[in-house]
Amino acid sequence: MFEYRLARPEEKEAYTDFADFVFSKAHRPHDFETLIPKVYGKDADFSPIHRLALNEKGQIRALIACLPETLHVAGHTLRAGFIGTVSSHPRARGEGHMKVLMAQWLEDMKKTCHLSVLGGQRQRYEYFGYTPGGAQMHYLVDGANVRHALRQADAAPFSFCPLEEAEGGLELARQLNENRPAWVERDPARLSAVLRTYDNLPLALLKNGKAAGYFVVTEDKKSVCEMALANPEDTDAAVKAYLAFAGLPEAVFTVPPCDKEQNARLGRFAERCSVDPSEMFHIFDFASVMEAYLTLAHNTLGLAPGEFSAVLDGQPVTARVDGSGVTVERAARPGAPELDHLTAQELLLSQRGRYLGVPTPPAWFPLPLFWYAADAF
Numbered sequence: 001m002f003e004y005r006l007a008r009p010e011e012k013e014a015y016t017d018f019a020d021f022v023f024s025k026a027h028r029p030h031d032f033e034t035l036i037p038k039v040y041g042k043d044a045d046f047s048p049i050h051r052l053a054l055n056e057k058g059q060i061r062a063l064i065a066c067l068p069e070t071l072h073v074a075g076h077t078l079r080a081g082f083i084g085t086v087s088s089h090p091r092a093r094g095e096g097h098m099k100v101l102m103a104q105w106l107e108d109m110k111k112t113c114h115l116s117v118l119g120g121q122r123q124r125y126e127y128f129g130y131t132p133g134g135a136q137m138h139y140l141v142d143g144a145n146v147r148h149a150l151r152q153a154d155a156a157p158f159s160f161c162p163l164e165e166a167e168g169g170l171e172l173a174r175q176l177n178e179n180r181p182a183w184v185e186r187d188p189a190r191l192s193a194v195l196r197t198y199d200n201l202p203l204a205l206l207k208n209g210k211a212a213g214y215f216v217v218t219e220d221k222k223s224v225c226e227m228a229l230a231n232p233e234d235t236d237a238a239v240k241a242y243l244a245f246a247g248l249p250e251a252v253f254t255v256p257p258c259d260k261e262q263n264a265r266l267g268r269f270a271e272r273c274s275v276d277p278s279e280m281f282h283i284f285d286f287a288s289v290m291e292a293y294l295t296l297a298h299n300t301l302g303l304a305p306g307e308f309s310a311v312l313d314g315q316p317v318t319a320r321v322d323g324s325g326v327t328v329e330r331a332a333r334p335g336a337p338e339l340d341h342l343t344a345q346e347l348l349l350s351q352r353g354r355y356l357g358v359p360t361p362p363a364w365f366p367l368p369l370f371w372y373a374a375d376a377f
Contacts, residue, residue: 007050022087062097076292083118084377133349134278134369139270142250149269158241166204176228291328293367306361312344
């Protein structure tokens with residue numbers, strides 16, 4: 001007989017140790033307290049977001065957590081649940097605990113969230129209704145780009161230090177995040193822990209000794225997961241200064257698809273650019289998600305006027321772009337195509353959606369969903 005329930009505060013050490021054990025045994029040594037300090041740090045208690053499967057002895061056999069997040073997308077507020085720490089004891093695999101725990105979380109999220117997010121193997125999570133989608137832009141900048149395209153950029157005024165050591169650095173990082181056209185709420189009191197998700201390092205960009213932006217970089221400094229500058233015109237010099245600071249021949253910069261400024265500036269000199277899905281998504285409310293992200297795309301990149309109408313997993317939706325902007329109604333035109341859940345998500349979220357043969361206005365899809373590493377789980 002197994003018990004499935006939410007974790008209790010006094011079980012924090014037990015479920016953290018369980019996650020450390022399972023992931024360390026399957027991959028490499030893991031320490032969730034430092035890997036995801038925003039959830040597992042000493043000063044955090046997120047027990048209510050953890051669901052446990054326990055045997056008759058009270059031992060944890062499986063665990064899935066769901067981090068609630070609030071998104072602000074082009075003036076629209078969305079609620080998301082980010083699934084993480086999916087772990088099953090090696091001797092409990094095949095007992096069906098993951099199916100039970102995921103089903104319970106999905107039932108809860110349908111009542112409280114517009115969508116759910118996770119990272120993982122495609123087929124494993126397609127069984128639960130998730131589709132790889134959105135987009136993240138990766139720009140590779142190397143020494144030749146710096147020597148030639150950035151030769152006139154003056155990097156001398158710029159330097160880096162840990163974000164927490166820069167006067168006003170954390171407050172500037174909060175402001176720059178919230179000034180984005182799409183952003184996830186971050187607890188200001190725990191911002192340092194949030195930005196250190198996945199062992200990443202938050203750095204303050206200093207200009208003549210004063211905070212002028214921030215970078216979030218991987219532990220090996222080879223990738224810049226997040227970059228925000230108070231003055232976008234500092235981009236060339238800041239990138240040049242970063243490669244010198246990191247002592248690397250090249251680095252990869254990850255950018256949201258709707259950050260028009262960063263994409264334009266990095267695209268001007270980067271050696272190459274690649275596009276990957278951002279995460280895997282499960283949409284519960286198609287109309288709300290479409291309205292938010294079509295508005296984001298329209299406000300930043302522009303969308304061609306047109307109309308799209310369909311029944312998406314039983315939800316009738318009609319979206320229109322015209323001179324007044326984006327409007328979405330919860331109704332479908334007669335004869336509108338009817339798509340099942342995964343096909344609907346494939347159309348809206350994936351680059352592959354264009355091959356489904358469903359008529360859509362040009363360049364409306366995939367919707368520009370994007371998650372920074374700091375907001376992942």
